[in-house]
Amino acid sequence: xxxxDSAKKTKREFIPQVEGKVSLYVCGPTVYDDAHLGHAKSAxxxxxxxxxxxxxxxxxxxxxxITDIDDKIINKAVEQNKTIKEITDFYTDAYHKExxxxxxxxxxxxxxxxxxxxxxxALIQKLLDNKHAYKTDDGDVYFDTSSDSDYLTLxxxxxxxxxxxxxxxxxxxxxxxxxFALWKSVKDxxxxxxxxxxxxxxxxxxxxSAMIEKHLSKPEAKFAVDIHGGGADLLFPHHENExxxxxxxxxxxxxxxxxxxxxVNIDGQKMSKSLGNSFFLKDALKIYDGEVLRFYLLSTHxxxxxxxxxxxxxxxxKRLDKIYRLKKRLFxxxxxxxxxxxxxxxxxxxxxxxxxxxxLALIDEMITRANETLDTPGKHKELKRETLSNLAxxxxxxxxxxxxxxxxxxxxxxxxxxxxxxxxxxKRDEAKKVKDFAASDALRDEILAYGVNLxxxxxxxxxxxx
RNA sequence: GGUGCCAUCGCCAAGUGGUAAGGCCGCAGCCUGCAAAGCUGCUAUCCCCAGUUCAAAUCUGGGUGGCACCUCCA
Numbered sequence: 001x002x003x004x005d006s007a008k009k010t011k012r013e014f015i016p017q018v019e020g021k022v023s024l025y026v027c028g029p030t031v032y033d034d035a036h037l038g039h040a041k042s043a044x045x046x047x048x049x050x051x052x053x054x055x056x057x058x059x060x061x062x063x064x065x066i067t068d069i070d071d072k073i074i075n076k077a078v079e080q081n082k083t084i085k086e087i088t089d090f091y092t093d094a095y096h097k098e099x100x101x102x103x104x105x106x107x108x109x110x111x112x113x114x115x116x117x118x119x120x121x122a123l124i125q126k127l128l129d130n131k132h133a134y135k136t137d138d139g140d141v142y143f144d145t146s147s148d149s150d151y152l153t154l155x156x157x158x159x160x161x162x163x164x165x166x167x168x169x170x171x172x173x174x175x176x177x178x179x180f181a182l183w184k185s186v187k188d189x190x191x192x193x194x195x196x197x198x199x200x201x202x203x204x205x206x207x208x209s210a211m212i213e214k215h216l217s218k219p220e221a222k223f224a225v226d227i228h229g230g231g232a233d234l235l236f237p238h239h240e241n242e243x244x245x246x247x248x249x250x251x252x253x254x255x256x257x258x259x260x261x262x263x264v265n266i267d268g269q270k271m272s273k274s275l276g277n278s279f280f281l282k283d284a285l286k287i288y289d290g291e292v293l294r295f296y297l298l299s300t301h302x303x304x305x306x307x308x309x310x311x312x313x314x315x316x317x318k319r320l321d322k323i324y325r326l327k328k329r330l331f332x333x334x335x336x337x338x339x340x341x342x343x344x345x346x347x348x349x350x351x352x353x354x355x356x357x358x359x360l361a362l363i364d365e366m367i368t369r370a371n372e373t374l375d376t377p378g379k380h381k382e383l384k385r386e387t388l389s390n391l392a393x394x395x396x397x398x399x400x401x402x403x404x405x406x407x408x409x410x411x412x413x414x415x416x417x418x419x420x421x422x423x424x425x426x427k428r429d430e431a432k433k434v435k436d437f438a439a440s441d442a443l444r445d446e447i448l449a450y451g452v453n454l455x456x457x458x459x460x461x462x463x464x465x466x
Numbered sequence: 467g468g469u470g471c472c473a474u475c476g477c478c479a480a481g482u483g484g485u486a487a488g489g490c491c492g493c494a495g496c497c498u499g500c501a502a503a504g505c506u507g508c509u510a511u512c513c514c515c516a517g518u519u520c521a522a523a524u525c526u527g528g529g530u531g532g533c534a535c536c537u538c539c540a
Contacts, residue, residue, distance in 0.1 A: 009470090027540075035540090042540040072538075157469060157536070204538085231540030236469095238539095261540070262471095263533095270534085299489090300479070305472090305533070312478055315490045322489090325503070357480040361488035371504055375497085437499055444501075455502045464503090 001056060001351035003227070004303060006235065007154050007258040011353050016226045017256065022058045023216045024050060025255070027208060027230035027238070028110070030067040031091035032076050035098055036278045037297070037308055038231065038264045038271060044294060045261040045302040045354075046229050047104040048398065052350045055397050063109035065211055066092055069201060070113075074191045084191055085114075098281045101290030102297075103399040111211040113202070119210035120202045121195050123249045124182045132248035136173040139185030139198050145178040148244045154258070155236035180241050182206050205241035213250060221252055228255035232262055232303075262305040264297070271308075279308065288313065289411040295320040295400055302354055319360070320400060321409070321464075326367050327391055328405040329374055335388035342366050342386075343393045350397070359398070366390055409464035413452075421447055425454075425461050 004011045016022045026046045029039050043064075050062045068088035077084045096106070113120075124141055127133035132147045145151045152158070181203040186192045192199040217224035224246055230239065239258065246254040264271055266279050284293055296316035300306050342362065349358035370387045373380055395401045410418065428443035447454050452463040 029540075030538090038540040040540085045540095070538090155469085155535085232471095233535070233539060236535065237537090263540075265533090303471095304479090307478090312490090315478065319489055329504090355480075357488070361480070364488055368505080372506090375505055432499085435499075441500070448502095453502055456498080457503080462503095 001052070002353055003257055003259060004353045005257045006260045007255075009156075014257065016058065017221055017223060020057070020059055022053050022060045022227065023225040024053070024060060024062045024227045024229065025208070025212050025216060025225045026062070026064045026107070026228075027234055028064040028066055029091075029095055030070045030072065031088045031095060032070060032073040033091065034280045034282050035091075035095050036264075036271065036280050037266075037284065039095070040098070040102055040281050040284075040293065041264050041297050041302075041306060042229075042231050042261050043099055043104045044102060044297050046259075048298060048302075048350075048354060048356075049227075049229070049259070050105070050107075051397055051399070052347070052354065055347055056351065061109065061216065062107040063111060063211070063215055064107040065208060066095075066110055066112045067207060068092070068112050068114050069193070069207070070204070071201070074201070077191060088112075088114075094282065098285060098290075101285055102281075102294045103291060103402060104294075109215050111215055113207040113211075116207060116211045116214055117193060117195070117202070119214040120206050121197075123206065123210045123213065123245065124195075124197065124202075126249040127182065127245065130248060133182055134175065135197070138173060139187075139200065140173065140181055141183035141197055142174055142179040143182055143203075143241065143245060143248075144175060145180070145244065146176050148248050150247060151178070151244050152240060154243050155240045157236055157240070180205060180237065182245075205238055205245065208238075208242045209245040209249070209254065212246070212254065217250070217252065219251060223253050223256040224250065225255050227257045227259060229259040229261070232260040235260055259302075261302045264306045264308055266308050268307055287412075288317075289408070291400070291402060291408070292317045292320060292411075298356055298398070299360060301356060319364070322364065322367050323391070323394065323401045324403075324405040324408045326370055326387065327401055329371075330384055330388055330391070331405060333384060333388060335385050335392070337392055338385065338389045340386050340390055340393075342390050346393065346397065363394060363400075411465060413450075413465055417450060421450055421452065421463055425463070429461065 001014045002011050003014045024046070026042070028043075029035055046062075046064070050060050053060045066088070068084065073084050073087055076082075077087050080087070099106075124133065127143065128135070128141065131144070133141055133143050135141050183195065183197045183200055183202060183206075185198050185200040187199075193201060195202075212224045212228075228239070228242075235258075243254045246252070264279075266277050269277055271278055281293075292313070296313045297306065299316050299319070346359055346362050349355045349362060352358070366387075370383060370390075373383050391401055424443055424447050428440050428447070431437075431439040431443060444454055447463065452465050454461060454463050
């Protein structure tokens with residue numbers, strides 16, 4: 001397969017360090033608030049990547065961290081008079097529940113910063129020993145960017161002189177304005193951690209490097225992980241700094257391939273905390289089925305910026321509906337998984353840097369071909385078998401079509417309403433039996449008023465939520 | 467200001483040298499008591515200009531217009 005490597009800014013053949021095995025590390029959430037659509041996008045993109053890697057026969061070790069040490073967490077804990085664990089457990093739990101609704105599989109490893117402090121201390125010490133880090137008078141430990149000749153090679157940034165000057169004034173303890181904190185000393189009574197460097201908190205960038213060393217890397221490997229992923233905004237400074245720490249504090253570079261997913265905008269506007277237009281996942285999930293959101297957020301290439309709006313979401317649902325309608329036509333049939341050309345083509349499309357558009361086009365064409373044949377008289381045993389295999393493959397590889405089709409089409413409808421619709425359909429069936437079409441059509445209008453579609457089939461009348 | 471990305475049908479969106487995938491919407495038809503669903507058919511020469519080439523949406527140069535990062539952020 002080929003992947004776009006954002007460090008080399010080109011698409012290239014993916015070759016893991018150890019044949020048949022892939023290590024994947026993705027920057028996960030800082031659990032101080034509810035997850036928004038951007039978190040969902042990132043989790044979905046790398047969920048898809050891990051599925052595609054597995055489908056190619058790789059044994060994947062997927063790690064996504066939980067950042068549970070952070071100033072924002074600490075501030076919130078102080079504000080609400082809670083422990084940081086109370087705060088982080090709450091949002092971690094919410095994150096897991098919401099991701100599950102999106103069909104995002106749990107990574108193999110989910111390291112937490114609080115459980116990786118030893119690895120962080122070890123890395124800081126190594127960097128101090130190597131003279132890649134230094135202590136300041138007030139007890140902070142900084143990474144010395146001037147000691148790393150490869151610094152900024154990942155993000156391809158050029159240090160700006162005027163920028164340098166501005167920042168020198170604001171942080172006089174640093175040798176170089178680009179230097180970043182590995183350990184921040186804290187003198188007051190707020191929440192701190194005891195380290196060999198005194199009381200304080202680890203720097204933001206440190207945990208990823210430390211966790212990767214602890215959980216994924218082999219000392220003799222050239223790269224700590226095969227693939228490192230995260231949101232596009234993390235390229236600088238977060239990933240640049242991570243890469244520097246690992247390069248200077250260990251015997252290897254951080255990642256062989258870097259992957260960054262594009263941003264989610266809302267109605268053309270950047271979504272951000274400061275603009276106050278964050279679309280929280282929990283709110284979206286109240287209105288939309290998690291699988292519809294999954295389909296929608298994955299329907300555009302992972303590197304593009306994504307413009308979230310309800311109109312496109314509705315279009316995405318219609319496209320997902322097509323999978324479910326075909327599923328419905330084959331409902332209750334069993335099958336043995338078998339390989340088909342379609343499956344091969346689908347995987348080939350995804351192997352091209354996760355070309356989701358080509359994949360969805362293949363799926364739509366497969367659906368149309370199947371419907372076309374099913375519309376003609378005959379039993380079509382072979383086609384049905386193949387189609388069921390194809391649908392199962394789509395479910396496994398992309399996570400689309402995971403539910404019972406009747407559930408899918410009745411998302412968000414109360415049991416009470418369902419009963420009312422059922423009663424109206426029964427009345428209408430009776431009217432139809434005696435060919436009282438005026439009454440039948442009037443009843444249909446009543447049913448449609450519930451915001452559903454009604455469809456008459458040889459097996460009875462069915463409804464779908466629009 | 468620095469760095470980088472993008473510009474394809476009404477909308478969403480693939481395609482990186484050989485003559486424009488797919489979805490939504492729309493129109494016509496088949497099917498249907500009528501619908502819905504499904505199926506069939508129809509709908510773009512790729513922001514502008516110049517260049518390279520037998521051949522360019524796809525390469526080069528110049529415009530124009532969007533956007534992102536450079537500060538915590540997926």
